[in-house]
Amino acid sequence: MAASETSVPDIDDLYQPTHDERSRHDFISVLRNFAKRDMRDEMEHRFESTARPAFESEHGRAPETGREVAAAMSGDLYYRFYSSIRYNSQEMMYLHTMDPVERKLPEMIEMARRIAEERPTGGSLELNPDMEIPRYVTALDIHLAPGCFHSEYVEDDVAQGMLLAQGGGVAFGANVHRMRDAGGVGRSIGYYLTQKYPDFRPERILDIGTQSGKNLLPYLDFYPDAEAHAVDVGPATLRYGHAKAEHAGKAVHFRQMNAEHLDYPDQHFDLIVSSFFFHELPVTATKKILAHCRRLLRPGGIMAHMELPPQNQCDPYLNFYWDWDTRNNNEPFYEKFRSQDFFDLMTEAGFERESCFTTTVPDVGTFDKELYPAFLSGEVEAPLHGRGGWFIFGAKID
Numbered sequence: 001m002a003a004s005e006t007s008v009p010d011i012d013d014l015y016q017p018t019h020d021e022r023s024r025h026d027f028i029s030v031l032r033n034f035a036k037r038d039m040r041d042e043m044e045h046r047f048e049s050t051a052r053p054a055f056e057s058e059h060g061r062a063p064e065t066g067r068e069v070a071a072a073m074s075g076d077l078y079y080r081f082y083s084s085i086r087y088n089s090q091e092m093m094y095l096h097t098m099d100p101v102e103r104k105l106p107e108m109i110e111m112a113r114r115i116a117e118e119r120p121t122g123g124s125l126e127l128n129p130d131m132e133i134p135r136y137v138t139a140l141d142i143h144l145a146p147g148c149f150h151s152e153y154v155e156d157d158v159a160q161g162m163l164l165a166q167g168g169g170v171a172f173g174a175n176v177h178r179m180r181d182a183g184g185v186g187r188s189i190g191y192y193l194t195q196k197y198p199d200f201r202p203e204r205i206l207d208i209g210t211q212s213g214k215n216l217l218p219y220l221d222f223y224p225d226a227e228a229h230a231v232d233v234g235p236a237t238l239r240y241g242h243a244k245a246e247h248a249g250k251a252v253h254f255r256q257m258n259a260e261h262l263d264y265p266d267q268h269f270d271l272i273v274s275s276f277f278f279h280e281l282p283v284t285a286t287k288k289i290l291a292h293c294r295r296l297l298r299p300g301g302i303m304a305h306m307e308l309p310p311q312n313q314c315d316p317y318l319n320f321y322w323d324w325d326t327r328n329n330n331e332p333f334y335e336k337f338r339s340q341d342f343f344d345l346m347t348e349a350g351f352e353r354e355s356c357f358t359t360t361v362p363d364v365g366t367f368d369k370e371l372y373p374a375f376l377s378g379e380v381e382a383p384l385h386g387r388g389g390w391f392i393f394g395a396k397i398d
Contacts, residue, residue: 008120011158011243014108015166017100025170028092032171035085039078040321046078047317066311066319066335070327073320087328090144093170094163098146101162105154112158112243123251125242131256133233136282140330149211149234161240165212184365185275185306186215188390190222192361193271193302195376197396200302202226202270208259208289209277212241213252215306219273220250226271229264231257260285262292269296275306279337286337290349297397303351304394309385311338313358342393351395360389 017025051072055063063069073079101108116125133150141148145167147160169182193200202223207216210230220228230252232238238254245252257263272293278286293303311319319338326335346356360382362375367388374380385391 008115008243008247008249009111010247011108011111011115011162011240012165014104014111015097015100015162016104017097021096021100024096025093028089028096028170031085032089032093035082035089039082039085043073043079043082044317044321046076047073051076063316065316066314066321066323069316069320070323083324083328086324087144090329094145094167097163097166097170101159101166105157105159108158108162109154109156112239113156115243115246116239119246121246121249121251123242123245124253125238126254127235127238127256129235131233131258134258134260134285136280136285136333137233140332142280142330144330149232149237151234152236156239157236158240158243160234160236161212161238164237165214165240165244183214183216183218184363185390186273187218187221188361188364189273189304189306189392190219191364192392193304194222195372197302200270200300202301204229204269205271205273206231206264206269206296208262208272208274208293209280210241210254211237213245213254214241215275216252216273217245217248217250219271220252223271228252229269230254231259231262233258259292260288262289262296264296266295267298267301270298270301272297272301272303273305277307278305279308279334280331281337282333283336283340286340286345287348290345290351294350294397299398300396302394302396304392306390306392308334308338309360309391310340310342310358312341346393346395351397355397356393356395358391358393360385360391363388363390 047069051069052062055068055072063072137148137150145164147163149160149164151160153159203225204227205216205219205223207213207228207230210216210232211234213230216228216230220226228251230241232254233256235256238256242252242254245254278289281289297303308322314322322338323335325331342358343353343356347353362372362382367383371380375382383389
């Protein structure tokens with residue numbers, strides 16, 4: 001059932017910032033856009049024109065790692081200003097969405113509760129109040145988002161789901177490749193799979209670390225007959241996500257579950273996906289989850305995780321740029337995850353190396369679809385990750 005065919009209200013309609021709050025949102029979006037695009041390009045120019053020659057003069061060679069680039073840039077005033085703008089705009093995009101959420105929170109909770117009871121599309125919401133949320137989630141506010149992914153403050157709370165969604169909406173204005181479609185990652189990978197494997201017809205899909213499920217819903221546009229499952233540790237984000245899925249007319253089965261302990265039966269899924277997930281975890285957890293992915297995939301199944309490109313596929317400056325978040329955005333596992341060989345991670349989890357892949361796929365919202373056959377044949381490269389492309393790693397098993 002399409003969203004236009006359902007009478008389920010949209011919980012986002014209850015998010016009603018004032019004129020001044022909306023203006024502030026717009027300002028924060030512009031500020032983030034300036035830092036993440038204009039300042040990013042100028043900072044790279046500063047590295048090439050100033051920091052790199054200084055490093056070469058001192059060491060007799062160019063920087064070879066992201067950390068060496070970071071050391072070379074650490075005293076650069078422009079880099080420090082860039083970091084300040086990025087850090088503060090990151091905090092601001094959440095802090096300035098809190099008031100509109102809190103004003104309407106009772107109504108949001110009531111709407112989500114009613115939708116969960118009525119379940120008009122047949123989806124479901126299963127929470128586990130006794131589940132122990134991992135310390136790597138609870139120890140700090142990842143992304144500088146107050147309350148992180150997991151917090152709840154009142155009974156049947158949805159505040160954290162709304163806060164993350166609306167704060168992320170402010171961020172969309174900072175990235176021209178995502179501003180048109182909050183589920184652009186899922187839509188881009190889903191389209192890629194239909195073009196790369198036209199005979200692939202998954203019966204069951206699992207989205208790990210789903211948060212609100214925004215990047216799961218597009219897969220159901222490509223595979224409308226599939227049964228969709230989504231897991232996350234955050235109860236408030238799952239309540240919010242279930243309300244959004246029901247409004248969209250899509251039956252999704254949301255469960256509160258630690259992905260290190262997925263309790264689905266063996267070979268239960270044909271397609272397992274995630275978006276922006278693994279870099280938030282210690283590598284020990286990543287290994288456990290990938291082993292579950294292998295156990296849960298049926299023969300002929302596909303695993304496709306959108307993630308940051310690993311260090312061994314990037315030059316030193318790009319590694320420095322991506323690993324900024326480790327030091328400045330409350331993402332302590334970011335750099336360690338990117339230092340892994342992704343093929344080694346997957347083979348250790350039980351995948352055959354020849355079944356594994358890494359690739360960057362075009363964002364379907366900005367890429368010329370007439371060029372897609374040329375992309376698939378290797379004649380045209382996808383744009384870089386974060387600049388019109390999405391990096392994915394995964395496997396297709398026999």
